[in-house]
Amino acid sequence: MSFMLIAYFGCDMVTDKDGYMxxxxxxxxxxxxxxxxxxxAVSEDTVMELFEEQLAAQIIMVCGQNPSLSFAQRNLVIREVDSIVYDLEEILARIADHKATAEQTLFITEFSCLIKNLFDQEIAKLMAA
Known part of the structure; x- marks a missing residue:
């Protein structure tokens, strides 16, 4: 099954897709x-901490909603999230350590939900295959 997953996703689940771009x-x-x-600032959390927390919550939801995912598939999801966090660190380097405002918190929440949607779509394709 792990081989099928890698063959299906080509080692990337969402980060090589148009939706992610x-x-x-x-x-x-x-x-x-x-x-x-x-x-x-309305939060003690930094911008990057909020991104990490929100993405973690969304990915926990993805895995919880898909209990049939294998260990290898869950690991692939986690590796993809690590890649996304790395991209965010690159894009937000100058402001990653700033305390988050209400507007930023709202944007981060929305963005994290959109990332979850990408995973939902790819997992649905996997399960249908």
Whole structure:
């Protein structure tokens, strides 16, 4: 089954898909939310900590909603999330350690849900195969 998974996904589950590229573009188009914010921080968490927390929560949900995923498949999901976090660290390098504002928190929550949707789509394709 692990071989089938790698053959099906080509070692990448979402990070090589157009949907992911569009989300990265969406993030870069909205960097002003992070770079030019005049709002008061509402969280003790940094921007990067919030991304990590939100993505972790979404991926826990993905795995919980798909109990038939094998250990290898779950590991692939986790590796993909690690790649996404790395991309976020690169894109948000200058502001990753800033405390998050309400607007940023809302954006991060929305973005994380969109990432989950990508995983949901790819897992549905896998299960249908």
């Amino acid at each position: 569009h989300l990265v573009q969406y993030l870069t188009e909205h960097l002003g939310i992070f770079e030019n914010s005049q709002q008061q």
